[in-house]
Amino acid sequence: MDYINFNAEGMNGCAEKKNNIFCSTFYPKMTQKEKCSQEKAQDEDDEEYEDEDDEDEDAIQCNAMSREGGGQKAWKFCAVILRALSLVEWVNKRRRIMPFVDALFDALNSVDSATGLEPSVPDGAIVSSQVANAESKKLQFTGDVLEVATQFLVKKYGVGILTDANEVLAELSAPESASFLSQLRTKRQSSSDYSNPPSGQVCQGPPKSCFDPVHDRIRSITGYCNNRDKATQANAVTPIRRLLGTTSYSDSLQAIRNASVTGSPLPSTRLISNKLHDEGSTPNFSPSVNHLHMQIGQFIAHDIIFMPSSVAKDGSNLNCTSCSSPTTVSTNCAPIPAPSDDKYFTPVSKTEARCIRLTRALNGQSGFGVRTQIDQNTHYLDMSVVYGSSDCEAQNVRSFSNGLLKTYTGMGYALPPQTKNDTNCQSKNPYYCFTVGDFRNCLHPGLLPLHTVFIKEHNRLAVKVKSARSSWNDEQIYQFVRSIMVAQWQHIVYNEYLPKLLSDKYLTDFKLKTMKPGSGSFRGYDTGMNAALSGEFAAAAFRFGHSQSRQDFARQDATNKSLGAYDLGYNIFYSDQVYQKSLGGTETMLMGLIKTAAMQVDRYFSFPIRNQLFEIRGQNASGVDLIAVNIMRGRDVGLLPYVKYRDIVGLPKVQNWNDLASTFTAGNIAALKTVYADPADIDLYSGLVMETPISGGQLGPTASWIVAEQFRALKTGDRFYYENQVQNTVGFTQDQIDAIRRVKLAKIFCENTDIITNINVDVFDLNSNQVSCSSIPDIDLKWFL
Ligand code: HEM
Numbered sequence: 001m002d003y004i005n006f007n008a009e010g011m012n013g014c015a016e017k018k019n020n021i022f023c024s025t026f027y028p029k030m031t032q033k034e035k036c037s038q039e040k041a042q043d044e045d046d047e048e049y050e051d052e053d054d055e056d057e058d059a060i061q062c063n064a065m066s067r068e069g070g071g072q073k074a075w076k077f078c079a080v081i082l083r084a085l086s087l088v089e090w091v092n093k094r095r096r097i098m099p100f101v102d103a104l105f106d107a108l109n110s111v112d113s114a115t116g117l118e119p120s121v122p123d124g125a126i127v128s129s130q131v132a133n134a135e136s137k138k139l140q141f142t143g144d145v146l147e148v149a150t151q152f153l154v155k156k157y158g159v160g161i162l163t164d165a166n167e168v169l170a171e172l173s174a175p176e177s178a179s180f181l182s183q184l185r186t187k188r189q190s191s192s193d194y195s196n197p198p199s200g201q202v203c204q205g206p207p208k209s210c211f212d213p214v215h216d217r218i219r220s221i222t223g224y225c226n227n228r229d230k231a232t233q234a235n236a237v238t239p240i241r242r243l244l245g246t247t248s249y250s251d252s253l254q255a256i257r258n259a260s261v262t263g264s265p266l267p268s269t270r271l272i273s274n275k276l277h278d279e280g281s282t283p284n285f286s287p288s289v290n291h292l293h294m295q296i297g298q299f300i301a302h303d304i305i306f307m308p309s310s311v312a313k314d315g316s317n318l319n320c321t322s323c324s325s326p327t328t329v330s331t332n333c334a335p336i337p338a339p340s341d342d343k344y345f346t347p348v349s350k351t352e353a354r355c356i357r358l359t360r361a362l363n364g365q366s367g368f369g370v371r372t373q374i375d376q377n378t379h380y381l382d383m384s385v386v387y388g389s390s391d392c393e394a395q396n397v398r399s400f401s402n403g404l405l406k407t408y409t410g411m412g413y414a415l416p417p418q419t420k421n422d423t424n425c426q427s428k429n430p431y432y433c434f435t436v437g438d439f440r441n442c443l444h445p446g447l448l449p450l451h452t453v454f455i456k457e458h459n460r461l462a463v464k465v466k467s468a469r470s471s472w473n474d475e476q477i478y479q480f481v482r483s484i485m486v487a488q489w490q491h492i493v494y495n496e497y498l499p500k501l502l503s504d505k506y507l508t509d510f511k512l513k514t515m516k517p518g519s520g521s522f523r524g525y526d527t528g529m530n531a532a533l534s535g536e537f538a539a540a541a542f543r544f545g546h547s548q549s550r551q552d553f554a555r556q557d558a559t560n561k562s563l564g565a566y567d568l569g570y571n572i573f574y575s576d577q578v579y580q581k582s583l584g585g586t587e588t589m590l591m592g593l594i595k596t597a598a599m600q601v602d603r604y605f606s607f608p609i610r611n612q613l614f615e616i617r618g619q620n621a622s623g624v625d626l627i628a629v630n631i632m633r634g635r636d637v638g639l640l641p642y643v644k645y646r647d648i649v650g651l652p653k654v655q656n657w658n659d660l661a662s663t664f665t666a667g668n669i670a671a672l673k674t675v676y677a678d679p680a681d682i683d684l685y686s687g688l689v690m691e692t693p694i695s696g697g698q699l700g701p702t703a704s705w706i707v708a709e710q711f712r713a714l715k716t717g718d719r720f721y722y723e724n725q726v727q728n729t730v731g732f733t734q735d736q737i738d739a740i741r742r743v744k745l746a747k748i749f750c751e752n753t754d755i756i757t758n759i760n761v762d763v764f765d766l767n768s769n770q771v772s773c774s775s776i777p778d779i780d781l782k783w784f785l
């Protein structure tokens with residue numbers, strides 16, 4: 001292809017005299033002047049990117065030469081030679097990169113015009129959980145341009161060009177060419193509507209060497225240097241992984257999969273949700289798993305994954321509500337059409353169909369190629385949900401006194417610190433939402449008892465440490481307690497949460513079991529293991545938890561007396577429930593979670609989950625269907641259809657509907673046939689929640705595999721995993737590991753609530769024995785101090 005031969009071409013004709021100054025000043029009589037001037041227009045653009053220091057450098061070198069006796073003439077001659085030599089290099093380099101630079105500029109113009117003015121949305125008008133922070137917005141800026149540039153290049157030269165394009169991009173991004181990208185950015189900012197740069201502080205501190213001794217013992221807030229060979233791997237604001245190393249986009253690059261393998265259009269994901277996922281009037285409750293298992297699952301999700309949504313050019317939320325928003329608002333809109341006979345999302349008017357709003361996950365691609373989604377939180381299981389994933393978030397939750405985290409005590413009981421300027425928060429003064437490590441803490445009130453308990457647990461340990469080590473300063477206490485908190489949390493997840501979710505076989509095969517006290521340390525740390533979240537886990541498998549959520553969230557007092565329940569659909573992004581002092585604040589909510597059943601994990605979802613997410617009180621259909629969103633999110637991030645993942649699990653290939661029979665009930669196959677033209681079309685999310693669960697676990701074989709694979713990556717890819725013994729890493733001693741291995745979530749609830757005196761010893765088991773709090777041992781800090 002012609003783009004490969006630029007170097008050779010660069011040695012001929014006018015190419016080496018391409019620069020206009022060169023042609024006219026130094027070779028006034030040149031015969032090829034015309035040819036040069038033909039390229040003038042191009043060159044003038046290029047000049048912007050030329051290193052402005054070139055001439056000064058020439059001058060310095062030549063001044064030295066002329067001082068050594070050459071005089072003015074020698075200086076001029078010297079300057080001409082140097083300039084000629086550097087121009088040959090310059091031309092070669094520029095000709096090689098021109099197609100890519102062109103594509104980038106075309107992309108800039110196209111991104112600007114395709115997205116139009118992106119009508120500004122008042123703060124808070126579009127309620128969203130997936131709000132991008134400043135770092136993510138910066139990535140989107142480059143990602144959107146690269147996406148469009150990729151499309152231009154592929155259209156003109158074919159996909160083969162992308163490898164070369166990325167080599168050139170690497171050259172351009174090298175420190176010596178860094179000015180190129182910053183100029184590109186400046187040009188875009190001045191030529192487009194980015195006149196209001198995304199607001200917010202950029203919070204990642206300057207990189208330090210991973211061999212700085214601080215990285216021997218302290219887990220960084222951003223995940224930086226956890227893997228010493230790949231310092232930024234699985235950090236906050238870095239890409240997700242792909243289980244099969246590939247994506248499914250209809251143009252192989254970014255366009256949402258929209259056609260069946262039969263050629264007909266894929267069904268709307270709201271239609272799929274209506275037909276496959278409506279729980280109807282007979283909710284299925286789990287006989288043995290309590291609602292707390294759901295709530296902890298969401299808390300885990302908020303630790304490890306936060307996939308931000310795209311934003312408008314001024315950094316605000318996009319309004320992707322109307323069905324035409326992909327053309328009238330932004331190409332990053334992907335609204336979901338509701339069927340005309342939809343019972344809840346009824347047509348807007350006789351002439352206007354209803355869509356359920358959806359903004360595409362923010363594109364953080366950093367090279368030419370496929371659209372790439374990011375995780376804004378640290379992928380690691382490191383309590384970033386409490387401590388934050390950026391330096392700013394971390395600072396916002398600390399009191400900077402005696403290692404304590406901030407709390408709000410205005411109610412007479414502890415809550416997380418309030419935030420008064422959260423425009424996403426629907427409940428108003430005095431029912432403010434909160435500032436904790438994760439932005440989504442007010443997504444619904446059930447999260448708040450957990451946020452509160454873990455902040456209180458941190459502070460409880462900090463007080464003990466201070467009294468044992470009065471000379472320790474705030475930072476020492478904070479880091480010390482944080483390391484124990486993360487260890488306890490990891491232990492709870494692997495020792496209590498996962499065994500309730502996955503069957504013994506998956507726990508064993510993926511090395512997920514914690515070891516018994518006295519059995520030594522875990523030797524499985526693997527520097528080659530990327531802890532990053534897989535897209536399949538984040539956008540599909542681990543969203544199984546939405547099936548566990550009830551419509552009614554119960555409150556109970558210490559004597560198991562019911563104090564009623566609040567409705568999920570009425571409380572999304574409202575926090576007034578946690579201020580209900582007469583109903584016992586967050587503690588009775590916690591008791592309610594422990595004492596009521598979760599919903600069965602199956603293909604059915606409660607009414608609010610399917611109809612009322614982000615609904616504004618009193619305004620029917622102002623929210624979204626979370627299940628339609630989940631399925632569409634899978635298409636948005638390029639997940640392959642369900643059947644493609646069966647291979648990795650070792651399930652039989654699916655050629656026709658009957659091949660599903662060993663893993664799906666006949667009823668589920670029949671239901672699938674009502675929406676999909678072919679089994680090869682089944683979206684991953686629907687496929688996963690419709691597989692028959694494995695005995696001893698709550699999930700089917702493929703979902704179990706994807707979840708287990710992820711928790712293996714989070715365990716063996718985490719240098720600071722609490723049971724580890726890793727060279728050059730100051731982990732816990734044997735006694736300390738054993739002390740953590742005795743930790744029970746039930747005890748943490750006991751210690752950090754006023755009302756709990758008896759508790760389910762098996763904290764996620766609805767039918768567990770009740771034991772008195774005093775019979776469960778507390779973590780013994782004597783091993784740590
Ligand atoms: C009442 C309970 C819950 C509500 C209201 C809720 C709501 C949401 C919402 C609004 C999203 C964003 C969807 C999107 O834009 O793609 C989401 C994502 C997600 N949810 Fe839930 N959720 C709940 C419980 C759970 C549970 C129990 C789990 C796991 C066991 C879970 C796992 C996830 C995961 C993994 C994501 C993806 C997060 C991301 O990409 O940033 N959720 N949920």
Ligand SMILES: [Ca+2]
Pocket residue numbers: 303304305377378379380381382383384385
């Ligand atoms: Ca994390």
